[in-house]
Amino acid sequence: MLSVSNLTYRVGGRTILEECSVNIMDGWKVGVVGANGAGKSTLFKLISGDLHPDAGHIKLNERQTFGMVRQDIPVTDTPIIDIVIHAHTELSELLHAAETETDPYKIGDIHMRLAELDAYTAASRAAILLTGLGFADDQLRAPFNALSGGWRMRVALAAALFVQPDVLLLDEPTNHLDLEAIMWLEDYLANYPHTLLVISHDRELLNICADHIVHVEKQKVVLYTGNYDTFERERAERLMHQQAQFEKQQAQRAHMQAFVDRFRAKASKARQAQSRMKALEKMDLVDAVIASRGLRFSFPQPEELSSPLIAMRGVDVGYTEGNPILRRVSHNIDMDDRIALMGANGNGKSTLIKLIAGKLGAMQGEVVRSGKLRIGYFSQHQTEELDVTSTPYLEMYRLMERKTGNVKESVVRAKLGQFHFSKDLADNTIASLSGGEKARLLFAIMSFDAPHILLLDEPTNHLDIDARQALIQALNGYDGAVIIVSHDPGMVERVADRLWLVHDGEVTNFDGDLADYRRFVIQQRRDRRSKERAGRQKDTETPAPAEAPVQTAPPVNLSALRKRIEKAEKDIAKLTAQKDKLETDMAAPGFYADAARAAAAQKEHTAACEKLAAAEVLWLEDQALLEAQAARKA
Numbered sequence: 001m002l003s004v005s006n007l008t009y010r011v012g013g014r015t016i017l018e019e020c021s022v023n024i025m026d027g028w029k030v031g032v033v034g035a036n037g038a039g040k041s042t043l044f045k046l047i048s049g050d051l052h053p054d055a056g057h058i059k060l061n062e063r064q065t066f067g068m069v070r071q072d073i074p075v076t077d078t079p080i081i082d083i084v085i086h087a088h089t090e091l092s093e094l095l096h097a098a099e100t101e102t103d104p105y106k107i108g109d110i111h112m113r114l115a116e117l118d119a120y121t122a123a124s125r126a127a128i129l130l131t132g133l134g135f136a137d138d139q140l141r142a143p144f145n146a147l148s149g150g151w152r153m154r155v156a157l158a159a160a161l162f163v164q165p166d167v168l169l170l171d172e173p174t175n176h177l178d179l180e181a182i183m184w185l186e187d188y189l190a191n192y193p194h195t196l197l198v199i200s201h202d203r204e205l206l207n208i209c210a211d212h213i214v215h216v217e218k219q220k221v222v223l224y225t226g227n228y229d230t231f232e233r234e235r236a237e238r239l240m241h242q243q244a245q246f247e248k249q250q251a252q253r254a255h256m257q258a259f260v261d262r263f264r265a266k267a268s269k270a271r272q273a274q275s276r277m278k279a280l281e282k283m284d285l286v287d288a289v290i291a292s293r294g295l296r297f298s299f300p301q302p303e304e305l306s307s308p309l310i311a312m313r314g315v316d317v318g319y320t321e322g323n324p325i326l327r328r329v330s331h332n333i334d335m336d337d338r339i340a341l342m343g344a345n346g347n348g349k350s351t352l353i354k355l356i357a358g359k360l361g362a363m364q365g366e367v368v369r370s371g372k373l374r375i376g377y378f379s380q381h382q383t384e385e386l387d388v389t390s391t392p393y394l395e396m397y398r399l400m401e402r403k404t405g406n407v408k409e410s411v412v413r414a415k416l417g418q419f420h421f422s423k424d425l426a427d428n429t430i431a432s433l434s435g436g437e438k439a440r441l442l443f444a445i446m447s448f449d450a451p452h453i454l455l456l457d458e459p460t461n462h463l464d465i466d467a468r469q470a471l472i473q474a475l476n477g478y479d480g481a482v483i484i485v486s487h488d489p490g491m492v493e494r495v496a497d498r499l500w501l502v503h504d505g506e507v508t509n510f511d512g513d514l515a516d517y518r519r520f521v522i523q524q525r526r527d528r529r530s531k532e533r534a535g536r537q538k539d540t541e542t543p544a545p546a547e548a549p550v551q552t553a554p555p556v557n558l559s560a561l562r563k564r565i566e567k568a569e570k571d572i573a574k575l576t577a578q579k580d581k582l583e584t585d586m587a588a589p590g591f592y593a594d595a596a597r598a599a600a601a602q603k604e605h606t607a608a609c610e611k612l613a614a615a616e617v618l619w620l621e622d623q624a625l626l627e628a629q630a631a632r633k634a
Contacts, residue, residue, distance in 0.1 A: 002047070009051065026195055032214045039216050041171055066165050076143075087159035087160070133157060134177070206227060317352070338496050348507075386442075387430065396416055396426075399445060459471060472490075564618075571615045
C-alpha cells in the first residue's frame with residue numbers, strides 16, 4: 001500500500017499541497033487529474049523522492065519496488081532493445097555476473113534468480129513493448145542516439161514498463177505517442193499487474209485504465225472510486241450537495257441571527273439570545289461552492305463558399321524531388337467536412353496537412369482552391385516560434401494591422417476574449433503563459449479572419465481535460481471544414497465524421513468509425529507479427545542435406561497440424577519437467593561442492609530453458625494457424 005499522510009509542500013512561500021492524505025491499495029489503477037498547475041506533477045515528485053515535503057510523510061511497503069519514466073537516459077549508441085532490458089537493474093547485473101562469475105555456488109544462485117526473473121524471455125518481452133509503442137522490428141537494434149526526442153521518450157516509457165515495478169508512476173505517457181500506440185498502451189495499462197498511478201488529460205485512457213481517480217484541487221487531494229466519467233458525475237453530485245448544505249446552513253444562521261438581533265436587549269429573552277450567539281460561534285461552517293467560470297471559446301464563422309473548397313487530383317507531394325511521401329492523392333474538401341487523418345507517425349499526415357495549407361506544393365497533379373478560400377493552420381510546433389518577449393495583445397494587434405490596416409484596441413481585445421484572454425492575461429508576456437494558454441493564443445491567431453477550413457495538427461498536446469472539452473465544443477459549433485490530426489481518441493470521436501487513412505504512401509477513405517479503426521489497427525499488428533515470425537522461422541530453418549530430394553511444402557493439413565500441436569505440448573511438458581528437476585537438484589544442499597557437476601548442470605539447465613522457449617514459440621504459431629483455419633471455415 002502507498003500511504004500519503006498530512007502531506008504539505010510549499011515553494012517560494014506559496015503552498016502547493018496542504019495536509020493531503022490518501023491511501024492507494026495494492027493493485028489499484030489510479031488516474032491523477034486536476035487543472036494545469038494544481039500540483040499533480042509535484043505530488044509525483046514527492047512520492048518518488050525527487051522533492052521533500054515540508055510536513056507529513058509518504059510510506060511504501062518495504063519490499064515493494066517503485067518506478068517511473070526516466071528523463072535522463074544517457075545518449076549513447078547502445079541498441080534501443082538493450083536500453084530497455086538494462087533498465088531492469090537487477091536483471092542487468094545478474095546477466096553480467098553470469099558471464100564473469102567463477103564460483104560455482106554463486107553461479108547456481110545467479111541462474112536460479114535469473115529463472116525467477118524470466119530472464120530467458122527478456123528480449124522478446126522488450127521487443128513486444130517496443131513494437132507496441134511503434135518501433136518496427138528492424139529498428140530494435142538501432143542506436144539510441146539516432147532517435148529524435150519523441151522516440152527517445154517512447155524508449156524511456158518501454159523501459160519503465162519492462163521493469164514492471166510494484167508501484168508505477170506515469171506522467172502524461174501518451175504525449176509522444178500516435179493514436180495507434182495509444183490504443184496499444186491503453187490495453188497494456190488496463191492489464192498492468194501491479195499498482196499504477198497515471199497523470200493524464202486523455203479522458204479515454206482514464207476511462208479504460210483507471211478504477212480510481214485522485215483529484216488535485218485547491219491544495220487538496222480527494223479520492224474517488226471508478227473511472228473518469230464516474231468521477232465527473234460523483235464530483236458534480238458532491239458539489240451540489242455541498243451547495244445545498246451551505247444554503248441550508250446560511251438560512252439557519254440568518255434565522256438565529258435575526259432572533260439574537262431582536263431579543264438580545266430584552267431581559268426575558270436574553271438567556272435564549274445568548275445561547276443562540278454561542279451556537280452561531282460554534283457552528284461548523286460549510287463552504288460555499290464557488291462556481292468557477294467554465295473555459296469556453298469560439299471560432300468566428302466564415303461566409304459560405306460553394307463546394308469543393310479544395311480539389312486534389314492525382315497529387316504527389318513530398319520534400320525531395322522524385323521521392324514523394326504521398327502519391328496519387330485525389331480527394332475533395334467541402335464546407336461541411338469533418339475529417340480526421342489516421343495512420344501511424346511517419347506515414348505522411350503532417351505532409352498532407354501542409355499540402356492542404358499551401359505550405360507544400362504538388363510535385364505532380366493539381367490542387368484547385370476556391371478563389372476566396374481562407375485557411376487557418378495550427379501546428380504542434382508553432383508554440384516554439386512565438387516571440388516570448390511579446391504579449392498576446394501585441395501579437396494579435398500586429399497580425400490584424402498587417403492584414404486589415406488600422407485596427408482598434410477594442411477589436412483586438414474582443415478577438416482575444418473569444419479565447420478566454422482577459423485584459424491582464426493578454427498583457428502578460430508570452431513567456432509567462434502556460435502551454436495551454438499558448439495553444440489558445442495560436443487558436444486565436446489562426447482564426448482571426450474567420451477561415452473556411454481549420455487545419456489542426458495535434459492541437460491538444462498542451463491542453464488539460466477542460467480545455468480539450470472547450471475545443472471540442474468550439475469545433476462542433478464552427479460552420480467551416482475541419483481537418484484534424486490528433487492522438488486524442490476522444491477528440492477524433494467527438495469531432496470527426498469521416499476518417500482518411502494515410503498509409504503506405506496513399507490517402508484513402510476509411511469505411512468505418514473509430515471503433516472499426518481500432519479493430520483494423522489490431523488486425524494490422526497481428527498480421528505484421530505473423531509475417532515477422534514467419535520470416536524468422538524461414539531464416540532459421542536447417543537446410544536439407546545435399547543428397548536429400550527437395551520437397552514442396554504441402555498445403556495446410558489440419559490433421560497434421562493437430563499432431564504437431566500435440567507433439568509440441570508433449571515436448572513442452574517434458575522440457576518443463578526436466579527444467580524443474582534441474583532446479584530442484586541445484587537447490588539441494590551441497591550441490592555445488594562438485595564444481596564440474598555444477599557447471600554441467602548449469603549448461604543443461606540453460607539448454608533446457610532455450611529448448612522450452614523454442615517449443616513454446618512453435619506451439620503458439622501452430623495454435624494460431626489452427627485457429628485461423630477454423631475461423632475461415634466458420
